[in-house]
Amino acid sequence: MAKILLIHQSSPFSSATAREAQDLSLALAATEHEVTLLYRGPAVLQLLPLQATVAVKDFTVSQKLFALYDIAAVCVCQQSLQQYQLTSAQLRMPVQVVDLSAQQQLLETASHILVH
């Protein structure tokens, strides 16, 4: 079992990147790795409940599987939330809001890091 940090930094629907990164996150958790997710920049929008339907598949509904797949932690960059004028209460699920030093800690403790 490896400690894997997946850093998500893509907006949800502008390309397939966010969707496939989420699929990978779930697959790594399903194969018994300790998976931590860190959402930064436009990727914080992936965690917002949708207000309207989108033209592509809404992959964000699968985030309800995070708990079932034993994702160790869902972390969100504090600065990014501020940038997008959001609070963690607006997000789809309870998250850990992390400042830069906490993010550095995540980087240091992970054995593998993947960025999308």
Added chain:
Amino acid sequence: MASFVLYIQSDCYASPVLDDVLRFASAALQLGHQINHLFFYQQAVQAICADIDLPADEPDLAGRLIAFAESNQIPLLYCATAAEKRGFTKVRPGFTLAGLAEFGMRLENTDCVVQF
């Protein structure tokens, strides 16, 4: 001595990413490290396409990578779902179909994952 997995996800169309991968992999082997496998995901699955018809003055980077992997017995794996969704169904000899779960399981005995 470390064991590596190379995870390739960026767009490899007309970009030097496959050459970056090749140079990194050759250097790692030269230094006595081990490359467990290469895994192609997201836009990088384009590398598997059998139907790409390159003009004579363009280097066939995927071809070079296939030759390198063959002579060093390094598996070239790709995510079948990512490829099929993009319509990449004719696969160039040298690539092996895999899934995200297999990628996860194969990380078990890996020291370092390097993302391209």
